[in-house]
Amino acid sequence: MDKEFIEEIILELSYRVSSGIPDLKNEDHLLFLREILEEKGLSFDVIENVIDNLREKRLLTELASFGGPTRSFAIDFDGTHSSGSLNFDFKNYDPEIKEPVQDDEAEAEDEGDEPVKEESYVPTYIFDADKMEIVETGNIIPKSDVLSENKFKCFMTGEVFLETTNGTLVKELEYLDSEIEDEDNINEIEFSDESEFEKYNSQHKMRDTTVVTISGKETTAGEVGKTQKKGEPVSDKPSEPKDKEILSPEKKKELRSADHERADHVLSYTKTEYAEREKQGKEDVGAGTHESRAGEAATHYAIRQMKEGKSREEIKAVLMEIANKKDTYLDSKWVDAALNATDKIINLFGMENINEVVWDTPFGRELIDTEGHDTSSDMFITTKDGRRIGVSLKQSGKVFLSNNGYAKSLDALIDNLSDEEKTSVKNLIGSQAHNEDIRKHIEGSVGELKGDLSGLFKKTMNDYKKDPDLAKKVFGTNYKDYLKVLDDFDSIAAKIEAGENLKGKEIKALAKVIGKGSEIYDKRPDLYDNMNLADNRATQRLLNEFNENPKFAMNMKRFIMDKVHITDILNLKHNPKLDEFVTIYGEPPDGIDLSKDRLLELFGEKTNKLYEIKEEFQKAKTPDDRKKKAAQVMKQIENSIYVDFKDGARTGEIKIKHEDGKEYPIFTVAVRARGLGSAPALEIYQADYMTTALKNGSFDIKKWTPKERTKFLTKLKAEYQEKLKDNAGNPTGISEIEQGIKRIDEKLKEK
Numbered sequence: 001m002d003k004e005f006i007e008e009i010i011l012e013l014s015y016r017v018s019s020g021i022p023d024l025k026n027e028d029h030l031l032f033l034r035e036i037l038e039e040k041g042l043s044f045d046v047i048e049n050v051i052d053n054l055r056e057k058r059l060l061t062e063l064a065s066f067g068g069p070t071r072s073f074a075i076d077f078d079g080t081h082s083s084g085s086l087n088f089d090f091k092n093y094d095p096e097i098k099e100p101v102q103d104d105e106a107e108a109e110d111e112g113d114e115p116v117k118e119e120s121y122v123p124t125y126i127f128d129a130d131k132m133e134i135v136e137t138g139n140i141i142p143k144s145d146v147l148s149e150n151k152f153k154c155f156m157t158g159e160v161f162l163e164t165t166n167g168t169l170v171k172e173l174e175y176l177d178s179e180i181e182d183e184d185n186i187n188e189i190e191f192s193d194e195s196e197f198e199k200y201n202s203q204h205k206m207r208d209t210t211v212v213t214i215s216g217k218e219t220t221a222g223e224v225g226k227t228q229k230k231g232e233p234v235s236d237k238p239s240e241p242k243d244k245e246i247l248s249p250e251k252k253k254e255l256r257s258a259d260h261e262r263a264d265h266v267l268s269y270t271k272t273e274y275a276e277r278e279k280q281g282k283e284d285v286g287a288g289t290h291e292s293r294a295g296e297a298a299t300h301y302a303i304r305q306m307k308e309g310k311s312r313e314e315i316k317a318v319l320m321e322i323a324n325k326k327d328t329y330l331d332s333k334w335v336d337a338a339l340n341a342t343d344k345i346i347n348l349f350g351m352e353n354i355n356e357v358v359w360d361t362p363f364g365r366e367l368i369d370t371e372g373h374d375t376s377s378d379m380f381i382t383t384k385d386g387r388r389i390g391v392s393l394k395q396s397g398k399v400f401l402s403n404n405g406y407a408k409s410l411d412a413l414i415d416n417l418s419d420e421e422k423t424s425v426k427n428l429i430g431s432q433a434h435n436e437d438i439r440k441h442i443e444g445s446v447g448e449l450k451g452d453l454s455g456l457f458k459k460t461m462n463d464y465k466k467d468p469d470l471a472k473k474v475f476g477t478n479y480k481d482y483l484k485v486l487d488d489f490d491s492i493a494a495k496i497e498a499g500e501n502l503k504g505k506e507i508k509a510l511a512k513v514i515g516k517g518s519e520i521y522d523k524r525p526d527l528y529d530n531m532n533l534a535d536n537r538a539t540q541r542l543l544n545e546f547n548e549n550p551k552f553a554m555n556m557k558r559f560i561m562d563k564v565h566i567t568d569i570l571n572l573k574h575n576p577k578l579d580e581f582v583t584i585y586g587e588p589p590d591g592i593d594l595s596k597d598r599l600l601e602l603f604g605e606k607t608n609k610l611y612e613i614k615e616e617f618q619k620a621k622t623p624d625d626r627k628k629k630a631a632q633v634m635k636q637i638e639n640s641i642y643v644d645f646k647d648g649a650r651t652g653e654i655k656i657k658h659e660d661g662k663e664y665p666i667f668t669v670a671v672r673a674r675g676l677g678s679a680p681a682l683e684i685y686q687a688d689y690m691t692t693a694l695k696n697g698s699f700d701i702k703k704w705t706p707k708e709r710t711k712f713l714t715k716l717k718a719e720y721q722e723k724l725k726d727n728a729g730n731p732t733g734i735s736e737i738e739q740g741i742k743r744i745d746e747k748l749k750e751k
Helices: 003-016 027-039 044-057 172-182 194-204 249-267 271-280 290-307 312-323 332-349 362-368 406-413 419-429 431-450 454-466 468-475 479-487 489-497 504-513 519-523 525-532 534-548 550-563 596-603 605-610 623-640 688-696 706-726 731-749
Strands: 062-065 121-128 133-142 146-154 160-164 169-171 188-191 211-214 217-220 354-359 379-383 388-394 400-405 580-585 592-594 641-644 652-657 663-673 680-686
Touching: 003 027, 027 044, 027 400, 027 406, 121 172, 146 172, 160 172, 169 172, 188 194, 194 211, 249 290, 249 354, 249 362, 290 312, 290 332, 290 354, 290 379, 290 388, 312 332, 332 354, 332 379, 332 388, 332 580, 332 592, 354 362, 362 379, 400 406, 400 550, 406 419, 406 431, 406 550, 406 680, 419 431, 419 534, 431 454, 431 489, 431 504, 431 525, 431 534, 454 468, 454 479, 454 504, 454 519, 468 479, 468 504, 479 489, 479 504, 489 504, 504 525, 519 525, 525 534, 534 550, 534 641, 534 652, 534 663, 534 680, 550 623, 550 641, 592 596, 592 688, 596 605, 596 623, 605 623, 623 641, 641 663, 663 688, 688 706, 706 731
Parallel strands: 188 211, 388 580
Antiparallel strands: 062 146, 121 133, 121 169, 146 160, 160 169, 211 217, 354 379, 379 388, 400 680, 580 592, 641 652, 652 663, 663 680
């Protein structure tokens, strides 16, 4: 790969990750990278080789500073970097200088002068372009030559480096260690939380007697993790946020302004600006699409404006002015969703109680001390009583947990299986199994077109060539390309006979010529239907594997639990950076929320009792007890999830089943290609039942408003009637669906 291509990949990766800074130690970021490489057309073997090398070497390609975007920079592959006024040359050092050199012009110390304290030294580092990592130079430098205010964080290792006067770098931890050893009055080190302490201690192995301060409490290194008094309940509330340095009012104002400016910039971001930034190789910010980021920024803006006394109508007018511009990414759907979400947030927390409103930017996180929150929060609010609340924003209840390529999605679901188990699962339900299924039915269709249907096939082709309007109706605007493919039908047949795979366009051409509306379909509908039902069969194979392979089922359940943000909403990790987490959907008229109470209701009374609000979790005596109870909660949730599907159905339903037998469909799962000849994707999306239940504040349909209940049941009946078509030739399936329709009709009659 050449330098330009690599930089293009890194830039694209930065657009997709939530932080805007790729972290190649993060497996989620590696999944994004894999997706990008697939889109670039790289072969499977090449992609695997790249990912394996990254996992082994953790290549370093960028340093991100603590000072915000104006001081971020990228290391080029020749070992230098430049950005604005910055211009360091990491090779600009004298390799011969191994020891500190006495200044020749320095005068000898006069007898009787105060003794001069011996200068301390720290090792220096440079970027090695060949090894693609930061390496020690073998030189040392006086601490007085270290620019301690200029800090840079290596996103590959998490280590912090300080700039020096000669263009090299020194590790902050080594610099601080030297300082601690030299200064008699420094006898303790301060950490914001235990995770920060553990990271430091893993590299420096502090003595058990070393005094440390963690979250404002003084202890010793040996007592960290042991300081909980026996029998004393663990506090429900995370420790109060404690800045390493108390932020001055001026600093807070600066951070607040920078956060709001970043959000407002994304709100009005234009396609022209994006194209220009892309041309210049500049980074974008955040995960998701430009449209979703603009919508999230609109919510951020709307809450701030309402705090300032603006009306909903005034705010909408400003947002619609932005949305109506052809060049912006914000659209009217997201404007409505943002306002609905704003209404819900204000309803939940109270306008008079909201203090800060920040986006998930470095500035916002520093302002309210949520750096390292490790959640899917798009924005945060703080309340007057000091709570920090993370908010995940969704435009509507039509949420996809997965909508990625099938191969990639399956890899994620079997990642922790043994190589033998992975091979077994892929052989049964992988993309190759899907392709072979389609190929088998294509082979049958081609055989018929060469045999009994050859005359009708020739006639049909002649009709399309004579009548362009008819051809365009069947094949679309690119009808000439498809006809050209079919003109070489003998070549397609030869490929099939040789066991070769057809190209996507060849498959699509065949599907169209034998598809609905053609004379061939009228005579032999089974040829097209068998090809078209490949997605259904792929879905069936996937769901059968879920029911028959416990490890695969467990992985799929945990994937769902993770995407629903269960541990964040229930705060089962006792997050020191957040007091609460909630998912907000911009559904009309005033938004809906997936909060702790709704989640507990969904998963049943037993789960409630395990959680702190009820009994066990609240009584945890130690962090270990808390972890055990959290594990019990997650296990109970996992055990309540199952997949319900009927033979031959297009989709399956992911349901929650309570001990009393009640079932609640929460997600729909399917393997679906966007047309024959296209690669399949794994789709897992939120069911209408889940969205309607959240809107009505209850998972008991009897408690819904009559209007919402009728609307939901009417739509459900239409879906069942569609399922009847899928089950043609399956008497058992048809009977079950007809019984389902009958039950829906009975519920529609209820008042």
